[in-house]
Amino acid sequence: MIEVKHLTRRYGKLLAVDDISFSLQPGRIYGFLGPNGAGKSTTMNILTGYLAAAEGSVTVNGWDVFEEPQAARRQIGYLPEQPPLYPEMTVLEYLRFAAGLKKVPAKQAQLEQILERTGLTGVQHRLIRTLSKGYKQRVGIAQALVGDPPVIILDEPTVGLDPLQRIEVRELIRGLGGEHTVLLSSHILSEISEVADVVLILSHGRLVAQDTPENLARRAAGTNRHQLLIKGKAEAVRAALQGFPVSGLEIAEAGEGLVRVQLESDADVREALFWSMAKAGCAILEAASASVSLEDIFLELTGEEEAARAAEAKAAAEIAAARAAAEESEAAAADDAAQSAAAPEGKEEA
Amino acid sequence: MLAIYRREVHSYFTSPIGYLLIAFLLLMNGFYFTAYNLQNGYSNYGLVLYNTLIVLLVFCPLLTMRSFSEERRQKTDQLLLCAPVRTVEIVLAKFLACVTVIGVPFAVFCTCPLVLSLYGTVEFSISYGAIFAWLLMTCACLAVGVFFSSVTENQIVAALCGFAVLLLSYLSGGITSLVTSSAGAAVACLAVICLALGFLVWYMTRSRVLAGAAAGVGLVVLLALYLADSAAVVSALSAAMGAIDLFEPFLVFINGIFSVTSVVYYLSVIVLFLFLTVQSLERRRYN
Numbered sequence: 105m106i107e108v109k110h111l112t113r114r115y116g117k118l119l120a121v122d123d124i125s126f127s128l129q130p131g132r133i134y135g136f137l138g139p140n141g142a143g144k145s146t147t148m149n150i151l152t153g154y155l156a157a158a159e160g161s162v163t164v165n166g167w168d169v170f171e172e173p174q175a176a177r178r179q180i181g182y183l184p185e186q187p188p189l190y191p192e193m194t195v196l197e198y199l200r201f202a203a204g205l206k207k208v209p210a211k212q213a214q215l216e217q218i219l220e221r222t223g224l225t226g227v228q229h230r231l232i233r234t235l236s237k238g239y240k241q242r243v244g245i246a247q248a249l250v251g252d253p254p255v256i257i258l259d260e261p262t263v264g265l266d267p268l269q270r271i272e273v274r275e276l277i278r279g280l281g282g283e284h285t286v287l288l289s290s291h292i293l294s295e296i297s298e299v300a301d302v303v304l305i306l307s308h309g310r311l312v313a314q315d316t317p318e319n320l321a322r323r324a325a326g327t328n329r330h331q332l333l334i335k336g337k338a339e340a341v342r343a344a345l346q347g348f349p350v351s352g353l354e355i356a357e358a359g360e361g362l363v364r365v366q367l368e369s370d371a372d373v374r375e376a377l378f379w380s381m382a383k384a385g386c387a388i389l390e391a392a393s394a395s396v397s398l399e400d401i402f403l404e405l406t407g408e409e410e411a412a413r414a415a416e417a418k419a420a421a422e423i424a425a426a427r428a429a430a431e432e433s434e435a436a437a438a439d440d441a442a443q444s445a446a447a448p449e450g451k452e453e454a
Numbered sequence: 455m456l457a458i459y460r461r462e463v464h465s466y467f468t469s470p471i472g473y474l475l476i477a478f479l480l481l482m483n484g485f486y487f488t489a490y491n492l493q494n495g496y497s498n499y500g501l502v503l504y505n506t507l508i509v510l511l512v513f514c515p516l517l518t519m520r521s522f523s524e525e526r527r528q529k530t531d532q533l534l535l536c537a538p539v540r541t542v543e544i545v546l547a548k549f550l551a552c553v554t555v556i557g558v559p560f561a562v563f564c565t566c567p568l569v570l571s572l573y574g575t576v577e578f579s580i581s582y583g584a585i586f587a588w589l590l591m592t593c594a595c596l597a598v599g600v601f602f603s604s605v606t607e608n609q610i611v612a613a614l615c616g617f618a619v620l621l622l623s624y625l626s627g628g629i630t631s632l633v634t635s636s637a638g639a640a641v642a643c644l645a646v647i648c649l650a651l652g653f654l655v656w657y658m659t660r661s662r663v664l665a666g667a668a669a670g671v672g673l674v675v676l677l678a679l680y681l682a683d684s685a686a687v688v689s690a691l692s693a694a695m696g697a698i699d700l701f702e703p704f705l706v707f708i709n710g711i712f713s714v715t716s717v718v719y720y721l722s723v724i725v726l727f728l729f730l731t732v733q734s735l736e737r738r739r740y741n
Binding site (some may be wrong): 110153154155156174175177178180182184186188190191192193201202203204206207247261284302400 | 456457458460461465468469487528529530532533534535536537538539540738739
């Protein structure tokens with residue numbers, strides 16, 4: 105549906121989007137996640153043809169955004185970060201205008217369906233300037249839906265909405281999946297994790313991860329981590345765990361005949377643990393699998409990126425220092441050679 | 455394109471700006487029409503249009519100032535530039551909406567020679583030729599205003615820039631007579647024009663090398679011309695100032711001559727400034 109290859113965009117010397125590549129499959133919901141300034145909006149603006157790219161290519165349904173911009177833009181409904189609204193128009197007039205702009209027939213039935221879907225039926229004859237921020241955001245989304253484009257791109261669609269409106273917009277976006285390919289951006293983790301099938305994490309213009317929220321969590325966790333509170337002696341618990349494919353085993357007395365156990369395992373050992381402890385006469389009072397939230401993954405990945413950048417900068421500084429030192433020593437050696445060459449002449453002169 | 459045109463016309467006529475500007479233009483023309491044609495008995499309606507030329511210096515920038523700057527301020531330009539519409543269509547739609555607004559006073563002006571014919575003999579060809587030329591000239595002024603609206607998101611700045619350029623154009627005849635008195639003054643004036651050209655190149659390309667090269671080549675040619683033949687510099691300045699005078703070609707029509715050269719000149723100015731507007735909008739995709 106959307107193919108992005110080696111996309112790069114600079115603002116002067118700042119590299120806003122740094123050689124990113126990804127592809128979006130039809131009918132799925134993709135979430136762009138990244139801190140402010142990560143390059144989410146810039147990437148979306150390039151996908152929709154609003155901005156040009158320094159390098160790389162973008163194709164939407166086979167149409168090249170840079171070579172055949174009109175055809176490519178026909179495939180996309182776009183809600184920018186700030187909804188592009190004309191305050192002097194009514195909601196219905198605005199949607200008719202959007203239909204005219206996209207060169208699609210403004211059929212009343214279709215517009216009514218969009219109004220219904222976005223919860224704007226009651227305010228369709230009101231001037232946009234009189235609407236609340238939440239309704240204005242909905243009008244922006246409604247505009248993106250006009251013409252039923254196969255790709256919907258929503259830049260921070262829930263920004264400025266109250267919690268109830270956020271839930272409604274999330275439901276709306278979920279409903280768009282299947283019929284449309286949806287790409288939405290947010291810096292709010294819960295937004296993305298609740299709606300998106302696939303998460304694309306951007307940091308400093310680089311795509312640092314792309315996977316389902318579950319796979320990302322699994323990848324970040326690496327292993328299944330379990331915490332247990334067991335009634336029994338530490339030695340008995342340790343003996344019962346002999347032969348289990350576990351790592352990072354920690355057993356600590358918790359007082360009152362209780363033992364706190366932490367262990368990690370690549371395999372699912374929960375059932376085997378239960379029977380083993382039962383056999384050893386150690387009752388499991390509490391058991392919990394440690395879960396990794398998207399927030400942890402995000403922080404880990406963006407932290408890795410920061411660390412990589414810092415390492416790169418440090419390495420560059422070290423190389424520069426080494427070069428400077430080498431040049432200095434070369435210069436000193438040259439001076440010594442010059443002095444030793446000049447010394448016999450001096451002697452001769454003397 | 456039609457959707458943008460309709461929206462633009464709708465916005466002009468659902469806010470006071472369109473009505474106020476039209477009323478202002480009609481009031482000034484009505485005043486001169488009464489004074490020249492009705493009270494003093496001149497049959498040439500072109501004289502009225504000639505005396506109200508200065509009104510265009512204010513009218514055109516005020517009408518066009520919001521064309522693109524308002525879109526940019528409201529971020530609605532994103533809607534237009536992400537739509538399956540070519541940039542040239544957007545520019546044409548905006549420009550034609552402005553032309554539609556001046557269509558109202560134009561229609562009123564067209565009735566004036568008919569009114570005069572009730573009281574005496576009127577040379578319709580001269581009067582209607584002048585009205586036609588006024589329309590072309592106003593369209594050229596509007597194209598200038600639309601261009602300045604595309605370079606800034608501040609409406610006031612857009613209006614002031616448009617006004618300054620039209621004023622320079624209006625006064626270019628007087629300036630020419632002042633600076634052509636000596637070759638030195640002519641060289642200074644042409645040097646300023648070269649630097650302004652360099653600035654325009656820099657603005658459009660953001661390339662200091664290209665802008666410097668454009669201004670540098672102009673200055674070198676100017677210097678060479680001055681050293682070779684100082685009188686040629688004066689005539690070059692006269693030609694340059696004549697080219698930027700948007701109002702001079704209109705006078706030919708008032709004198710009863712239908713000048714094809716003037717028509718081509720106005721059409722060229724319109725095309726040039728609309729082209730620059732398209733480039734100005736396209737440039738934003740890259741900057």
